[in-house]
Amino acid sequence: MLGLMQDQGLLISSLIEFADRNHGDAPIVSRRVEGDIHRYTYRDAAGRARRVANALDADAIEQGERVATLAWNGYRHFELYFGVSGSGRVLHTLNPRLAPDQVVWIANHAEDRVLCFDMSFLPLVKAVWQRCTTVRKWVALCEADALPADSGIDGLVSYEAWIGAASDRYTWPALDERTAASLCYTSGTTGNPKGALYSHRSTVLHAFAAALPDAMSLSARDSVLPVVPMFHVNAWGTPYAAAMTGAKLVFPGGALDGKSVYELIESEGVTLAAGVPTVWLGLLNHMAQAGARFSTLQRTVIGGSACPPAMIHTFKEQYGVAVLHAWGMTEMSPLGTVCNLKGKQLALPPDEQMKTLVKQGRAIYGVDMKIVDPEGRELPWDGQASGDLLVKGPWIISSYFKGEGGDPLRDGWFPTGDVATIDADGFLQITDRSKDVIKSGGEWISSIDIENIAMAHPAVAMAACIAVPHPKWDERPLLVVMPKPGTHPDRADILRFYEGRVAKWQVPDDVVFVDAIPLGATGKMQKMKLREQFRDHVLPAAG
Ligand code: AMP
8 A cells, every 4th residue: 555645756946946935035155266255045046046947948958968067166056056957957067176188088978068167167168178079058157248258169158148048937847856966977986987976866865864963964043164065976965955954055166275264154154064174174274373263163074084083173172163074975975974972972071972073973864884894794883893884875876877887786785995893883984995096185086097197107117006194185196116127217207297197186296116016916916015015105295
């Protein structure tokens, strides 16, 4: 027997319509890339999202086709989140920090039809547009009179002219809730980047979960600052969860330095901020130098890389701000766990609480997790046994976009590539990573890419790229090179080889030369041994 409840799909359009009707006057504040502050409301955003939908209809962009963005966090990007997905197209958030060749590869793989970009990315667009073979329309996120006349880009229009010509009345389609809504590529795994394709259902369920008290605890009394970019897994779902709850939204644009972030927190009464550890390091440095205090900030969600215990301590002890350490992945929409204490832990002394607060936290309802040994046998939740971490749930991928890489699941579980312990209270702690990648300032560097480039150098016999710990960026790449017999390459010579081949921040900080790289039984480089050997390697100061 079926239940007799209304069968209404979980759709992204319902979030913006709900926001319009129930908290239409709640503010959305953005620092524009031009530097000034823009203010409007959810009601304004909803009307303009409807204009986006009409503009896409007028351009005959088909259902399911990809509309890409190269943009910082701001109100126009927010409108695209709802106008594109809500009308049945797929929002593809490109990462503008990638090298032009990488952007071209991803845009072509995604078969983007429209690409909307912040004016600060005009040089990048000029470098790529002729090679993005599927893009028919380029939209500069600016006023009509700010559009450069001599850009040379075919089909370039200003966003304001584009949506200004469209009506703000629109009937959102009643899509199947499993319809694709947004697409985000990750280079976290080896090989080419792969796309995680979120659905309306997964996005709305994730927003419900993100707003829960033991997750981010979002409400209409909050002022939320997503410093995490909207091109990084939809800013961890904060735009959707904010629309759902009526929280004031504060967008930082591209100004992510400590001073700018601090000023925005103070001027907009921010209560909750979310971002990777590197951003908070900049903020804390600024606070210490300026002798500044927070007057409204209550909590920060920190994830994307391990949050150093000292940072959790400083936020709490010096500034009275609670850190919610979170763990997740692009493939998980991204939230998996958030660290909030249980009631029984509140009476513990502060240093005992800290032992838990440095962990990555407990699973949110919707995420099932387990740790397994190399044979796939489940390990106990005793806080000691450490094993490969597997997850499943309705906002975790079942396959990558276009089936790339084959079936990623193991008996229905997604292997995260992280190694972890889970304690008896369900608190996860990431202890290592089995995947071969480097995470610097919250951004991936594929060690395989870096090695392949080195291997093309005439004097390199074998090359291994490993992560070494770094105080600011968490990890930085070190290249270990075994030269070809009779050759004597030098550091500068090898590093020059990366120019123009990868983004500057992906170039290794240092090169060391060895007689041999340790190999395992199957001929695979033993990176663990190298990581151990170079654990204390001192990188040049510029790194
Ligand atoms: P991404 O797909 O870019 O979100 O990266 C996901 C990966 O980042 C995870 O699989 C982890 O390896 C790493 N990661 C994310 N959050 C944390 C965290 N809080 N602590 C340690 N590693 C993390």
